[in-house]
Amino acid sequence: MSKAPAGWETWTALGMGVVSAVFMPADFYSSSVSEIVTVLGFLMAAFVPAMVLAATALRAGGFSIKKIKDLGGAIRRQIRMFGGLLLYALAACVVLIAGKIADWRFPVPPVQHGSQISLYLSSAYLAVVTFLIVFLILRFFAFIAGIESLLNLTIEIAEDEARTGDRQADVDADHELASYDTPAGYGTTIPS
Incomplete structure (x- = not known):
């Protein structure tokens, strides 16, 4: 299975924005602003605890310093991605509210784009x-993949800590068994 090229989400979203600006009315979102802002609010409410979870996910376990630094860098990238999504959701809320306040119009004349399509700057709200x-x-x-990778990291750390605990329990059991005094001849074979 081949991987999608980097940035495909940005280019797809940009294309959809341009298509919507050309083919949809500028006030397309006007009747659903409050619902969209509510959903975006729920998303923003999910991003903040995800960033906190990511920031607190790393524990030493039995990892080497290099592995901890590598994991720390990966977690830092995840936090930045979560923060970026939070800012995109916030920007969408701001643009939606600004569009509603401005009645989905820019107070400027339309700009001619090519000879066939007339693109109004008011469509910029829709495109954005x-x-x-x-x-x-x-x-x-x-x-979601970021949250799953945090779960995998937590599982890996927990397994490592459990292995360390199991090793210590085995050492403790060996010491306890070694401290028992056995009677003379214990474990020898009796001839029949």
């Missing part, structure tokens, strides 16, 4: 909101 929403939807899969 569509870009942000599509981008957030596409990147949400990366958000």
Whole structure:
């Protein structure tokens, strides 16, 4: 299975934003602003604890210093990604609210784009909101993958700590068995 090229989500969302600006009315989102902002609010409410979870996920376990630094770098990238998604969701809320306040119009005349399509700057609201929403939807899969990788890290650390605990329990059991006095001749074979 081949991997998607880097940045495909951005290009797809950008394309959808342009298509929406050209083919959809500028006030397309006007009747659903409050619902969209509510959903974006729920997303933002999920991103903040995810960043806190990521920041507190790493424990030493039995990892080497190099492995801990590598994991720390990966977690730092995840936190940045979560923070970026939070900012994109916040930007979408701001643009939606600004569009609603401005009644989905920019107070400027339309700009002619080519000879066949007339693109109004008011469509910029639509393009930006569509870009942000599509981008957030596409990147949400990366958000879920990030949470799963944090779970995998936690499992790996827990398994390592359990192995360390098991080794210590084995050492303790060996010491306890060694401290028992056995009677003389214990364990010898009796001839029949």
